[in-house]
Every structure is written in C-alpha cells, then in structure tokens.
Amino acid sequence: MATATSSYIPLAERSIWSDVQPIPQDDAPDALVPIMYSQEYKDAMDYFRAVSARKEYSDRALELTESILRMNASHYTVWGYRMTTLLVLKKELNEELELMNSFARENLKSYQVWHHRLLLLTHISPEHPTEEIDYIHESLLPDAKNYHTWAYLHWLYSHFSSLGRISEKEWSEELRWCEEMIRVDGRNNSAWGWRWFLRISRPGAEGIKDDGKEEIEYTLRAIHRIPHNVSAWNYLRGSLKYLKKPLTPLLPAILPYTEREDVTITAKEETNLPMPSNPLPRDTPLPISYALEFLAESYQEQGLSIEAAAVYTELSEKYDRMRSAYWAYRAKRCVV
Amino acid sequence: MSEFYPSIYTLPQVHLSSNGQPSDTFIEQSETERIISQLLLTRPPPALQAITPLEITNSGENGEGEKKDDTLQVELTKLRTQEHATFLGKWFFSLPAGVISLDASRPWLMFWVVHSLDLLGVILPQPFRDRSVATLLKFLHPQGGFGGGPVNTHLPQLLPTYASICSLAIVGGPGEDGGWSAVAEARQKIYEFFMRCKQPDGSFVVCEGGEVDVRGTYCLLVVACLLDLLTPELLHNVDRFISSCQTYEGGFSCSAYPFSSTSPSSDSMDKSNPIIRAPMAEAHGGYTSCSLNSSFLLRSIVPPTGAPSLDENFPSPIDVESAIRWSVLMQGEAIEAGGFKGRSNKLVDGCYSWWVGGGFSVLEELARREAGVERSLPILFNNVALQEYILVAAQNESGAGGGLRDKPGKRPDAYHTCNNLSGLSIAQHHMIHSSTRLTELRETFDSSKGLPAIRPVSSDGGWKSEEERQSVRREVWASILAWDEEGEENVVGGKQNRVNATAPVINILLSRVKPFINYFYQQE
Numbered sequence: 043m044a045t046a047t048s049s050y051i052p053l054a055e056r057s058i059w060s061d062v063q064p065i066p067q068d069d070a071p072d073a074l075v076p077i078m079y080s081q082e083y084k085d086a087m088d089y090f091r092a093v094s095a096r097k098e099y100s101d102r103a104l105e106l107t108e109s110i111l112r113m114n115a116s117h118y119t120v121w122g123y124r125m126t127t128l129l130v131l132k133k134e135l136n137e138e139l140e141l142m143n144s145f146a147r148e149n150l151k152s153y154q155v156w157h158h159r160l161l162l163l164t165h166i167s168p169e170h171p172t173e174e175i176d177y178i179h180e181s182l183l184p185d186a187k188n189y190h191t192w193a194y195l196h197w198l199y200s201h202f203s204s205l206g207r208i209s210e211k212e213w214s215e216e217l218r219w220c221e222e223m224i225r226v227d228g229r230n231n232s233a234w235g236w237r238w239f240l241r242i243s244r245p246g247a248e249g250i251k252d253d254g255k256e257e258i259e260y261t262l263r264a265i266h267r268i269p270h271n272v273s274a275w276n277y278l279r280g281s282l283k284y285l286k287k288p289l290t291p292l293l294p295a296i297l298p299y300t301e302r303e304d305v306t307i308t309a310k311e312e313t314n315l316p317m318p319s320n321p322l323p324r325d326t327p328l329p330i331s332y333a334l335e336f337l338a339e340s341y342q343e344q345g346l347s348i349e350a351a352a353v354y355t356e357l358s359e360k361y362d363r364m365r366s367a368y369w370a371y372r373a374k375r376c377v378v
Numbered sequence: 379m380s381e382f383y384p385s386i387y388t389l390p391q392v393h394l395s396s397n398g399q400p401s402d403t404f405i406e407q408s409e410t411e412r413i414i415s416q417l418l419l420t421r422p423p424p425a426l427q428a429i430t431p432l433e434i435t436n437s438g439e440n441g442e443g444e445k446k447d448d449t450l451q452v453e454l455t456k457l458r459t460q461e462h463a464t465f466l467g468k469w470f471f472s473l474p475a476g477v478i479s480l481d482a483s484r485p486w487l488m489f490w491v492v493h494s495l496d497l498l499g500v501i502l503p504q505p506f507r508d509r510s511v512a513t514l515l516k517f518l519h520p521q522g523g524f525g526g527g528p529v530n531t532h533l534p535q536l537l538p539t540y541a542s543i544c545s546l547a548i549v550g551g552p553g554e555d556g557g558w559s560a561v562a563e564a565r566q567k568i569y570e571f572f573m574r575c576k577q578p579d580g581s582f583v584v585c586e587g588g589e590v591d592v593r594g595t596y597c598l599l600v601v602a603c604l605l606d607l608l609t610p611e612l613l614h615n616v617d618r619f620i621s622s623c624q625t626y627e628g629g630f631s632c633s634a635y636p637f638s639s640t641s642p643s644s645d646s647m648d649k650s651n652p653i654i655r656a657p658m659a660e661a662h663g664g665y666t667s668c669s670l671n672s673s674f675l676l677r678s679i680v681p682p683t684g685a686p687s688l689d690e691n692f693p694s695p696i697d698v699e700s701a702i703r704w705s706v707l708m709q710g711e712a713i714e715a716g717g718f719k720g721r722s723n724k725l726v727d728g729c730y731s732w733w734v735g736g737g738f739s740v741l742e743e744l745a746r747r748e749a750g751v752e753r754s755l756p757i758l759f760n761n762v763a764l765q766e767y768i769l770v771a772a773q774n775e776s777g778a779g780g781g782l783r784d785k786p787g788k789r790p791d792a793y794h795t796c797n798n799l800s801g802l803s804i805a806q807h808h809m810i811h812s813s814t815r816l817t818e819l820r821e822t823f824d825s826s827k828g829l830p831a832i833r834p835v836s837s838d839g840g841w842k843s844e845e846e847r848q849s850v851r852r853e854v855w856a857s858i859l860a861w862d863e864e865g866e867e868n869v870v871g872g873k874q875n876r877v878n879a880t881a882p883v884i885n886i887l888l889s890r891v892k893p894f895i896n897y898f899y900q901q902e
Contacts, residue, residue, distance in 0.1 A: 068530040070512035075487040077473045077480070091530055116479045118526070119533045122587045152479075157589040186402065187724065193632050193659040200635040200656065229403035231722040235660030238626055243656040245637050268397045272707065272722050280626025283700075323398040358382075363389055364716060367382035368706040368758050375749075 050082050053089050058102055064088035065095060086110045094123055099130040108141075115149040121158050135166045146181060156190045160197060171202045172212075179219060186223065192232045196239055203244065216240060228264055231273040238277065242284060254285040262295050262316040269299055269322065275332040289340045298322070299333035331362040342376050350376045383762040383868075389712035391415055403723050410725045411713045413786050414771055418715060455769045455871035457802075461780030462795060463500045466491045469792045470506075482526035485517055485541035490792035492548045496887050497799040497877045502549065510549040511557040514542050518564060522571030534571050535585040540597030543604060544886050547894035558897050561605065562829055565898075569607045572598055573835045579636040579653065580615025591632040592623055596668035599675045600884055603854050605898050607832050608679065610687040611839025617693035620672050622655035624696055627722060628704030629661025630669035661704055663720035663733040670701060671883045674740045678857035681849040687842045698744045702758060705741060708734045709759055715771040716763025717785070718801075727784045728772035728794050731801020732885065735764050739804065739861070739882035743811040754810040754864060761805040765870035768805075772798045800880055806869050807879040812862040819856035827900035855899045858884070859892060 053059045066088055069076070079087070086109055093103045107124040110117060128138055142159050149155045163174060178195050182188065199216070202208050217240050223233035241249030241257055249257045258281060264274040282289055295315040297305055322328075334353050341350035351373040358369035393411050396404055470491045473480075480487055488510060495502055502510075517524045523534025524542035532538075543561070550557035561568075575582040575594065582594040595616060602608050622634035634655040676693040679685065685692070708719045710726040718730035742755040749755075772782045774790045781790025782798035825848040834840040841847035861881050869876045881888045896902065 065530065068516060068528040070509070070516045072509050073513040073516070074470055074506070074509050075473065075484050075491065075513065076471075077477060077484075078475050079478070079481075080475045083475070083478060083481075087531065095530070114478045114481050117482045118535060118585060118588060119482065119531065122533065122585070125587065153589055160589070161587075187721075189632070189659060189662060189721075196656075196658040197635065200637065200658070204637060227401035227403050228399065229401055229723040231660050231724070235625065235631075235657075239656060242626075245654050268399045270395045270397055276627045276704075276722060284626060325396045325398055327395055363384050364709060364711055364760055364763060365706050366384060367756055367760065368702070370382055371756065371758055 052081070053085050059089060062089060062092045065091035067091070080113070083110070083113050086113070090120060090123075094119075099127040101131070103127050104131070104133075111145070115145060115152040115155055118154050121154045125158065125161055129165070135162050138162055139166070143177065150185055150188050151190065153190065156194050160194065163198070164201070167205075170207060170212075171198055174198060175212075175216070182223075186227065186230055187232045189232070192236065195236065199239070200244070203246075213240065224264065228268045229271050229273055231276075234273045234277050238280070242281065249281075250285060254281055254287060257281045258287075258292070259316055262292070266295075266316060266318045267323070269318070269326050269330055269333075272332065275336075279336075288343055289336060290343055293337070293340055296333050296336050299328060299330040300337050301329040302337070305337070329361060331357055334361060338372070338376075347376045380762075382756070383760050385870075386418065386712040386716045386763050386766050389763075391418070391713045392711060393713055394711075406725060407723075410785065414715050414726075415713050417771060417786050418713075455766075455875075457769060457871065457875040457877070458773060458776060458780060459498050459500070459874075461774070461776075462498060462782070462799075463495065463780070465774075465780030465790065466494050466500075466792065466795065482532055482535075483538065483541075484527045485514065485524055485538040485545060487792060488514060488545045489541040489548075490796035492545055493880075493886060494792070494796045494799050496548055496890065497796075497803055497880060499878055507549040507551075508555060511546065511555060514546055514550075515557055515560055517542055518560065519571070520567070522564060522567030522569070533585050535588065536572075536575060536582060536594040536597045537584060539568070539571075540600055543601050544884065547604070547886055547890050552893075552897050558894070562898065565605055565607060565829060566832060568601070568605065569609075569612070569832050570835065572602065572607070572612060576612065578615070579655070580617070580619035581633065592620065592630065592665050592668040592672065593632075595620060596672045599672050603675055603678070603858060604884070604895055606829060606851060606854075608850060608854065609832055609834050609840055611834050611836055613676070613679070613688060613692070615689075616672075617676050617689075618655070620669050620676070621694045621696050623657055623665065623669050624701070625657045625661040627661040628697065628700030628702070629663070629666040629708075629721075630701075631657040631659045631661060632665045633658040660721055663708060663718065663730040666701070666705070667733040667737055669696075670737045670740050674744065674883050675854075677744070678854055679850055681853040683849060685846060685850055687840075687846055696744075698741065698748055701737075702741050702745060705734050705737055706759055709763065710767070712763070715767040716760055717767035717771060718764070725785070726767070726771075728768065728782055728801075729784065729797040731764060731768055731772070732797040732804070735759060735761075735801040736804050736880075736882065736885065739809040739811075752813070757808055761808075761868060762870055764805045765802060765875075768798045768802045769871055769875065799877055800885055803877045803880040804882070806867050806876060808864045808868070809861050809879065809882050810864045811857075811882075812860050812864075815862055816856055816860040819859055820852055822901075823852040823855060824901060825852060829898060829900060851899065855895060855901060858895055861888060863888075 086106060090106055090110060093106060104124065104127050107120050110120050128135065139162050142155065142162065145155050163171065175198065178191060178198065182191055185191065199208060220233055220236050220240060223230055224237065241247050261274055261278045261281065265271065265278065268274065292315065295317055298318045334357055338350045338353035341353065354369045354373035358366045358373060362369060394404065394407050469487060492502065492510060516528045517538065519525055519529045519534040521534065524539040525532030525534050526538045546557045546561060552558050574586060577583065577590060581590045582598055583590050584594040602612060619634060623630045625631050634657050637654040637656065673696050680688065680692065708730065710717050710719060714726045717726035717728060718734040719726050720730045720733065738757065738759050742758060746755050768782065771786055774781045774783060782795040783790040784794055828851065831847065841850065863879055867876060878887050880886065881891045884891060
C-alpha cells in the first residue's frame with residue numbers, strides 16, 4: 043500500500059477527470075469516530091460524490107468504483123452505484139463475475155461482495171448454474187465454514203431450482219459433494235446444514251420420503267464414527283423431530299454411549315440399526331452427554347418422568363456441570 | 379444456587395475427544411483449548427494455582443468472602459475499566475486508515491464506543507455528547523433512515539439506522555441540539571424508508587438493492603418500536619419470515635428463501651401456508667440474537683385484547699425450548715473458559731457473549747410464558763463462567779492498551795469490546811420482564827399524548843381503528859419498559875467489576891431507554 047501511495051497521481055491531475063469538480067465529505071465540524079483516510083481513498087471518494095451527485099453512469103465511473111471497492115469492499119453505496127452503472131451501460135456481466143472472483147478471495151467476510159455476486163447471477167441467469175456451483179465448491183476448500191459462501195450456495199440452488207433449472211442428476215451430485223465434505227470433516231456443521239437443505243427442507247427433498255430411514259441411518263453411522271460430534275447428534279434430533287418419529291426405537295444404537303448397561307429396553311426394537319463400532323473409536327470417553335440426553339428424552343416419551351429426571355439430574359450434577367442450571371431446569375420440567 | 383453456576387476453576391479441564399478422527403475442526407478446537415487453558419494456568423500464578431474459584435461478591439452477603447480476598451487474585455481478574463476507557467477514546471477521536479472497511483459503519487463505531495462507556499460507567503462530558511449528536515445528524519438522510527456516514531456519501535441502510543438511533547438515545551436529548559427533535563421530525567420519512575425495504579415475504583432488504591437477512595429485521599423493529607412507527611403493513615409477514623429462519627438445531631440462520639407454492643413438488647407442503655420457506659444456512663449466534671429479539675418485539679405488539687388488523691395467527695410461533703437448548707450448548711467448556719461459540723463445532727469468541735448470552739433474558743421470559751407460570755425462570759446459562767471468560771480470556775493483557783477481544787491472541791477492537799461488556803452486563807444482572815410492571819405501565823399510559831400518527835403507504839395498510847392503534851402503542855411502550863432487575867447482582871471478581879445494567883432486546887442501558895421512548899410516545 044505504501045508503494046501505491048508514493049506513485050499515486052491525484053485524480054485532479056488526470057485529464058480524464060478535468061471536467062469534474064470533486065465534492066468533499068459532508069461531515070460535522072469536529073466529527074467523532076473520524077477515519078484518517080489515505081489520500082488515495084479520500085480523493086477517489088471526492089470524485090465518487092461528484093459523479094453520483096450528477097448520476098453519471100460511465101466507464102470512468104466504473105473504474106472509480108472499482109478502485110474504491112478495492113480499498114473498501116464494504117462500501118454498500120458504491121456497490122449499488124456500480125451495479126446500476128453496469129446495467130445502464132449494458133456491460134458484459136460475465137466479465138464482472140470474473141472480476142468478483144478475485145474480490146471474493148480477498149474479502150471472504152464481506153456481505154457486499156457476495157450480494158453483488160448474487161445480483162450478477164440473477165441478471166445473467168444462466169441456463170445451468172454449473173460453473174457457478176463449481177466455483178463455490180472450490181472456494182469452500184480453503185475456508186470450509188465460511189458462512190457467506192454457504193448461504194450463497196443455499197440461495198443458488200433455491201433460486202435456480204425455483205426456475206426449474208436444477209435436474210435430479212444435479213441434486214444427487216450435490217448430495218455426493220456434501221457427503222464428501224462430511225467425510226473429510228464430520229464436524230463441519232455447515233456441511234450438515236447443507237445436507238438438511240438437500241435432504242429435508244427444500245421442496246421435493248427425498249430424505250423425508252422413506253420415513254426418514256436413510257437419514258437416520260446415515261446420521262447414526264456418522265455418530266458411530268465420531269461419537270462426540272455435536273453436529274451429528276443435533277442432526278439426528280432435528281430429523282426425528284421434523285419427521286415426528288419417536289426416539290425410543292433407536293435406543294439400542296445409542297445406549298452404549300450412556301454407559302448404562304442396566305437399562306432395559308421395553309419398546310419394540312428397530313431391526314438393522316447401524317450399531318456402534320466394537321471396540322469404540324480410540325479416545326472416546328463415556329458417558330457422552332448427548333447420549334444421556336437422548337436416553338432421558340426417550341424416558342419422557344415412554345412416560346417415565348422420574349427416570350428421565352434422574353438422568354437430567356446426573357447431567358446437572360456430574361457429567362455436564364457447565365450447563366448445570368439448564369439440566370436442572372430440564373429435570374424439573376419433566377416432573378411438573 | 380452457586381452449585382448451578384460453577385466457576386471454570388472448579389470444573390475439570392476436559393478437552394474435546396478426538397474419537398480417533400482428528401479432522402480440521404478438531405485441530406482448530408484443540409489449538410484454541412491449548413491457548414485458553416494455558417492462560418488459565420498462568421493467570422493465577424503458581425502460588426495461587428490451587429485456589430478456588432474467582433471470588434464471587436453478592437452485594438448483599440459478603441462477610442466471609444471479602445476476608446479471604448487476595449489482592450493479587452483480584453488484580454488478575456479485575457475489569458480494567460480505565461484501560462478500556464482509554465482504548466475506546468482512541469476509537470472515538472481518531473481511527474487509523476487501517477479500519478477503512480468500517481467507513482460505511484461509522485454509526486456502529488459510535489454505538490460501540492458510547493454504549494461501552496455507558497456500561498463501564500464512564501461519563502462523557504457534554505461537549506463530546508454534542509459533537510456525537512452533530513456527527514450522527516449528518517448521517518440522517520432526507521429520504522429517511524441513517525446512512526453509514528454523511529448522507530452526501532452514503533445511502534440510508536437499516537443497520538446504521540439502528541446504531542444511530544441507539545447512539546442518539548445514549549448521547550442525545552430532548553433539547554434543541556440533542557438530536558431527538560430532528561429524529562421526531564423525520565419519523566414519517568424513516569417509516570417510508572422502512573417500507574421501501576419491505577419484501578412481500580416479510581423480509582427486508584438492508585437498503586435499496588441490498589441483501590436480505592434478519593439483521594435488517596431486528597434493526598428495523600427496534601427503531602420502529604422506539605419511535606412509534608408500527609403499522610399492519612409494516613408488520614405483515616415479518617413474523618413468518620423470522621420463524622422460518624429457525625433451523626433444526628434450534629438457533630436461527632441469516633435468512634429463509636420463499637419457494638413458490640406452485641413448485642412441482644408442492645404435495646408435501648402444509649396447505650395452510652402459501653409458501654415453503656427454507657433456512658438459508660446453519661444456526662448462528664448473531665442471527666439468533668437478531669431473530670430472538672425480533673420475535674420478542676413481535677410478541678410485545680399484540681395487546682391482551684388482540685389486534686384485528688394483524689393476521690389471525692400473528693405472531694407465528696418459534697420453538698422456544700429448542701432455541702434454549704441450542705443457546706445453552708453454545709457455551710464452551712471450562713477448558714475454553716466458558717465463553718460462547720457462535721455455531722456448533724466452532725470456536726468460542728467474545729462477541730457471542732452478547733449475541734448468545736444476551737438472548738437468555740428473552741428466552742427465559744418466553745419459556746415462562748409458555749409454561750404459564752408467574753415466577754421468573756432461573757438463569758439458564760452459566761453466568762459465572764461467562765464473566766470469567768470475559769475477564770480472563772477476552773480482556774487485553776494488563777498494560778497492553780486496553781480493549782476486549784475475540785480470544786487470546788486476537789487484537790481487541792471496539793466491536794468486541796462492546797459485545798463483551800454487554801455480555802458481562804447480562805451475566806451480572808438478572809433481567810426479567812416483570813408482569814407487575816407491565817400491568818402498572820399499561821395503566822399509566824396516556825393515549826391522548828403522542829407524536830403524529832404514521833401515514834401508511836397503502837390505503838389499507840393502517841390500523842383499522844384509532845382505538846386499536848392506541849392499544850398497540852400502549853402495549854409496545856409498556857413492554858419495552860417492563861424489563862427489570864431481579865435479585866442481587868452477581869459480580870465475579872469483586873464489586874469494582876460491576877458494569878451497568880443493559881436492557882435486553884435493545885442493548886442500551888435501561889436508564890437510557892426510558893427517557894428516549896417516553897419522548898417518542900410523549901409519556902412521562
């Protein structure tokens with residue numbers, strides 16, 4: 043940045059801007075929270091104010107907005123002006139998309155960069171968003187939990203499936219990609235959230251069609267692979283609740299994590315449930331609080347309030363004391 | 379009670395188990411546990427290692443506790459108020475070019491600084507208050523709403539509108555240069571700006587041409603409630619949008635997508651709901667805060683007598699118990715010093731002290747209402763551990779320039795300072811929504827007083843009767859003022875660590891909410 047400043051030619055000295063009178067920022071005298079702008083930023087903004095005040099949509103305005111956004115990718119007003127200019131000038135939006143690839147890499151946490159991209163895709167409206175999907179998959183490799191990127195991927199599939207442009211084959215390829223993400227890092231909760239969209243919450247999702255059997259088995263296998271993984275436990279609870287299915291039939295697959303060999307299972311046992319590995323994965327201390335919670339809820343489901351309360355109390359007093367007050371609350375709730 | 383809120387120093391330091399699968403998430407988690415637990419070992423120096431939890435002072439009964447007070451221990455867990463005030467002063471008066479990415483967020487810079495000072499009890503001299511007001515009024519757009527900076531540069535946007543209004547509540551006043559009268563004059567324009575942001579599915583874009591997410595909804599609702607701007611057309615579908623952002627985990631995502639009901643696979647959908655909405659990402663602390671607070675405000679609108687202008691089922695429900703469970707599980711273990719995470723399997727970060735910790739007052743109140751009981755619920759998170767995280771892990775090292783941060787090893791900034799201190803306030807003060815006060819307030823409301831009624835944008839967008847409008851005004855006003863502190867303060871590390879009580883939902887001091895909302899509802 044220091045080198046850029048030393049070779050910097052002020053806009054006032056460039057002939058292309060000679061017809062424009064720059065406008066300074068209208069801050070209060072002695073304004074507080076002032077930012078000590080670099081000369082380059084202040085200069086560019088002075089001309090941006092002039093250009094936008096007279097609604098000039100031009101190539102030089104585009105260049106100006108680009109140089110400002112390279113310095114400050116969070117300037118939503120400048121982004122908006124740039125988008126209007128692109129549309130007024132009927133620019134080739136695919137070129138803008140390529141430019142955005144370089145922006146996104148440097149500004150992964152900027153809301154505006156992702157929103158600009160979303161608007162571009164809406165306007166370009168490709169027959170198949172294949173390239174865009176590949177690009178998003180690729181950009182998740184170095185930053186596998188970037189919230190903006192995942193939200194954008196959700197939007198991409200929602201928008202283009204609403205237009206009828208996502209084929210069954212593409213849905214199943216996306217699911218395979220998602221499963222690969224979970225295979226590489228089973229604790230990636232963003233990938234679990236994506237699975238939920240693909241399998242359960244989107245219109246036409248397949249995961250709810252076989253009474254959730256496939257989802258439940260997939261999730262149980264994930265729990266058995268990484269038994270302390272909160273993402274998989276939450277997904278299991280979420281699916282059962284969504285499908286309004288009881289917890290109790292799954293107990294045989296959960297009980298080994300509760301370290302309670304004494305529990306007798308009264309409910310009908312589900313056959314062919316994926317079972318925990320024997321021996322358990324190394325470094326798997328027991329009991330696991332998520333499993334105890336599962337057991338307690340199963341007791342509640344069976345009307346065994348006292349047993350349920352006892353498990354919650356153990357969580358409160360012994361196994362998960364950080365959340366002592368919460369488990370005590372749960373214990374109290376099941377006996378009143 | 380203290381057995382329900384154990385100190386991190388009394389809990390075993392248990393690391394996340396690898397299960398023989400050391401994936402990237404596990405590696406990052408282990409590194410964070412290592413950094414924080416080192417700090418826990420080195421903080422109380424060797425001679426003090428074996429001691430006991432950080433001292434807890436209940437302002438009522440502290441006879442024995444104060445006696446074994448160890449000066450060194452107190453020094454180590456002290457809230458370094460003076461250092462933080464100095465740190466905030468730097469952000470207030472001059473910011474380096476390096477923070478250029480916040481150039482469109484100057485109302486936020488202002489809010490983080492003045493609210494943090496308020497929490498710390500640092501009094502801002504009048505000339506600085508006047509300068510703050512003058513600064514903010516330059517951000518008020520003639521077409522309504524506040525921009526991220528002066529209006530000859532920035533378009534109005536919902537987020538800076540919240541930050542500006544809250545800042546004005548803190549630094550401004552009813553006098554000529556206090557800024558409140560300028561805002562009062564701008565009410566209709568602000569409302570029209572809000573309506574320009576409104577989308578048919580109940581969401582709001584943050585500015586014209588901008589993105590949709592629940593931050594916008596939250597910021598808009600706070601301002602609309604404080605300034606007396608609510609109408610049926612503004613509220614239409616907002617509740618449905620918020621509810622549909624709740625994920626299977628119990629927390630809320632940034633947004634939800636409205637699928638048209640005419641999609642080919644609409645056979646599985648609920649016929650009573652014209653559109654299928656799907657959350658647009660996983661549950662997240664920031665969006666959960668915005669959603670829960672929005673949800674609470676929406677629940678504060680309907681008077682006991684009902685509001686016929688609103689949809690029959692307004693406000694649509696959220697799953698309170700699963701939101702509680704998710705929020706509780708966001709609290710890190712003792713080895714992470716009991717701070718909050720923002721998502722499952724992510725790392726603790728001081729900013730969630732407010733985003734997640736600050737949600738509990740609302741959650742406890744919503745759960746109380748669902749249970750249909752009079753008495754307030756107990757505090758459901760570990761408020762002692764959260765204070766310890768903030769004091770021990772989130773404070774910049776003593777003598778290093780002040781400020782609070784994400785976690786050890788990260789640089790402090792105004793945003794993390796404000797969110798940590800706001801979380802500290804919620805952990806020290808047990809805030810409840812008092813039904814007694816609510817009843818009293820409803821009775822004292824004078825419906826003959828008020829600023830001009832908002833003119834709806836569409837001809838049928840207003841309240842069906844003046845009586846209904848008044849009953850909604852009364853309910854909103856009373857509900858916002860019904861927050862109260864219950865019981866003793868619970869201040870970890872000694873009384874000198876006390877910060878002022880912040881109001882749930884809005885996050886400015888309770889003492890700032892009252893004069894401000896009274897000005898806009900013309901109440902006394």
